[in-house]
Amino acid sequence: MKSTITQTIDNNADRFKAISSFIAANPELGHEEFQASARLTEELAYHGFQIERGVLDIPTSFIATYDSGKVGPVIAFLAEYDALPDLGHACGHHLICMMSIGAAIGLKSVLAETGGSIRVYGTPAEETKGAKVPMAAAGLFEDVDIALMAHPYYTYEKSGESLAMDAIQYEFFGRSAHAAAQPYEGINALDAVLQLFNSINALRQQIKSDARIHGIISEGGKAPNIIPDYAVAQFYVRSASRTYTNELVQKVLHCAEGAALQTGCTLKTSFYEYSYDELLTNETLSAVFTEQLFAMGIEPKDIEIGKDHGSLDLGNVSTQCPTIHPFVKVVDEKHMLHTKEFRDLAMQEPALNAMIFTAKALAYTAYEVLNSPELLSKIKAEFAAEKK
Ligand SMILES: [Zn+2]
Ligand SMILES: [Zn+2]
Numbered sequence: 140m141k142s143t144i145t146q147t148i149d150n151n152a153d154r155f156k157a158i159s160s161f162i163a164a165n166p167e168l169g170h171e172e173f174q175a176s177a178r179l180t181e182e183l184a185y186h187g188f189q190i191e192r193g194v195l196d197i198p199t200s201f202i203a204t205y206d207s208g209k210v211g212p213v214i215a216f217l218a219e220y221d222a223l224p225d226l227g228h229a230c231g232h233h234l235i236c237m238m239s240i241g242a243a244i245g246l247k248s249v250l251a252e253t254g255g256s257i258r259v260y261g262t263p264a265e266e267t268k269g270a271k272v273p274m275a276a277a278g279l280f281e282d283v284d285i286a287l288m289a290h291p292y293y294t295y296e297k298s299g300e301s302l303a304m305d306a307i308q309y310e311f312f313g314r315s316a317h318a319a320a321q322p323y324e325g326i327n328a329l330d331a332v333l334q335l336f337n338s339i340n341a342l343r344q345q346i347k348s349d350a351r352i353h354g355i356i357s358e359g360g361k362a363p364n365i366i367p368d369y370a371v372a373q374f375y376v377r378s379a380s381r382t383y384t385n386e387l388v389q390k391v392l393h394c395a396e397g398a399a400l401q402t403g404c405t406l407k408t409s410f411y412e413y414s415y416d417e418l419l420t421n422e423t424l425s426a427v428f429t430e431q432l433f434a435m436g437i438e439p440k441d442i443e444i445g446k447d448h449g450s451l452d453l454g455n456v457s458t459q460c461p462t463i464h465p466f467v468k469v470v471d472e473k474h475m476l477h478t479k480e481f482r483d484l485a486m487q488e489p490a491l492n493a494m495i496f497t498a499k500a501l502a503y504t505a506y507e508v509l510n511s512p513e514l515l516s517k518i519k520a521e522f523a524a525e526k527k
Contacts, residue, residue: 140249144502147248148241148495155237155498156491158182162233163486166222169264172199175220176261179236183259186244194261195277197270201261202279205247211255212284212515214505215460216243217453219265219288229482230266231291234469234494238289241498246505253509258283262452269452272413280459284515285424285508288453289497291485292466293473295437297429298420299445301454301464302351302377303384306412309335309395311404315368325366329359331402332370338394339374349379350387373411377450381416416454419525420445421461423518424504428465431503435496441468461522467500469493 148155162175176199180190188203216239219232243259250257260279263270280286311332316325339352346352354374360367376391378384392408399406429442445466453464470484484490508515 140252141503141506143248144245144506145499148245148499148502151241151244152495154182155241155495159233159237159491159494160486162220162236163228166227168224169221169267170197170199170270172220172263175199175236176201176263179218179220179240179261183240183243186247188243188259194279195273197263197273199261199263200270200274203243203259203261204256205243205250206256207250207254209254211253212509213256213258213282214246214509215258215260215280215283215286216240216501217271217286217288217456218259218261220261221264221266223266223477226477226479227482228485229477229479231469231476231481231485231490232265234291234485234490235288236261238494238497238501239287241495242287242501242505245498245502249506253506255509265452268413269415271452272415272455275455275459278459280456283460285421285505285518286456286460286462287424287428287501287504289465289467289501291469291490291493292476293468293470293481294466295432295442295468296466297442297445298425298463298465299418299448300379300420301415301418301448301451302349302379303381303417303454304375304377304415304450305384305388306410306414307374307376307388307391308409308411309372309374310407310409311370311399311402312407313366313368313370313402313404316366318364318366322366326368326403327366328370328402328404329367331398331404331406332356332359332372334398334401335372335395338397339391342390342394346387347378347383350383351375351377352387352391379417413452415450415452416458418451418454418462418464419457420463421518421521421525423514423521424461424508425463425465427507427514428463428500428504431500431507434503435500458526461518467493467497
């Protein structure tokens with residue numbers, strides 16, 4: 140029956156490539172992906188999926204469902220389709236969405252026999268305010284048996300880890316004064332920000348090696364002859380686990396409180412973006428995907444161990460259901476994500492072929508799970524143990 144999946148994806152390959160190319164040529168930023176969302180849901184509706192648009196009042200999100208009518212697992216494929224400012228689709232999300240949708244349409248062709256149901260989650264704004272966060276918080280993945288997606292890259296990498304992350308803003312309020320005439324009347328908010336940076340730099344010596352704390356001064360005063368009464372720093376605090384990230388956030392808060400005390404400022408903290416959890420890769424499911432790649436002719440030496448890739452909003456999904464996020468090779472030259480070199484190559488025919496190839500690998504992976512209750516229970520046992 141795998142041949143039915145293959146045939147279905149091959150028969151639709153030109154359509155899938157045309158949609159991906161359209162999205163690449165019309166890049167839209169996070170939460171503005173109206174054209175992409177429309178094209179993707181039209182395609183899913185054409186193939187018989189039921190479409191719910193604007194999930195949780197997120198205008199460019201969607202959930203597309205195809206139910207076999209027979210009891211069985213719920214298979215989720217996740218679609219991203221947002222672009223980057225100036226760079227367009229330099230992260231290859233125009234490929235991600237059609238890898239997942241191609242896989243869903245391929246898998247649908249055998250669902251009458253396997254039973255179960257397929258969902259495609261259209262998840263906007265991965266690069267900024269990742270919609271997977273509110274979708275996960277609303278429990279939309281809780282009844283999902285497995286969630287799959289793949290990310291374009293210059294090499295193959297097994298699904299690995301990503302860092303839990305909090306985005307925190309520290310606002311310091313002081314009092315302005317003439318910096319030469321009456322400096323003693325002032326309370327310098329910029330000094331508080333500088334102290335915060337210095338304290339964090341001292342803290343670095345005592346933190347785990349997987350932690351990352353990095354920030355900018357987003358407001359630091361108006362003119363050198365005015366003591367700044369208001370200054371703002373924005374930081375990302377990240378580490379390999381949510382638990383340790385929470386600890387770090389407390390330590391950084393103490394640095395900020397100390398800076399406020401030293402300078403006489405008052406402090407206000409807030410989150411300026413969603414918090415991401417770390418990605419919990421389901422190793423059992425990940426191994427099934429890797430096996431499919433081997434069977435399709437990819438050699439073990441070509442698949443690297445998953446390395447750290449910053450933070451992903453998929454982390455929050457992975458705490459709700461068994462999840463994988465492998466990287467797949469779509470370009471032949473070594474270019475990093477978020478570069479125009481990667482973007483240009485990711486729009487060309489070899490990348491589109493890699494997208495079709497990956498859609499098949501994702502569909503075959505889901506097919507293996509649909510066909511083996513033992514495999515699914517192993518996947519779920521690992522998930523339960525990891526969640527504790
Ligand atoms: Zn990106
Ligand atoms: Zn990306």
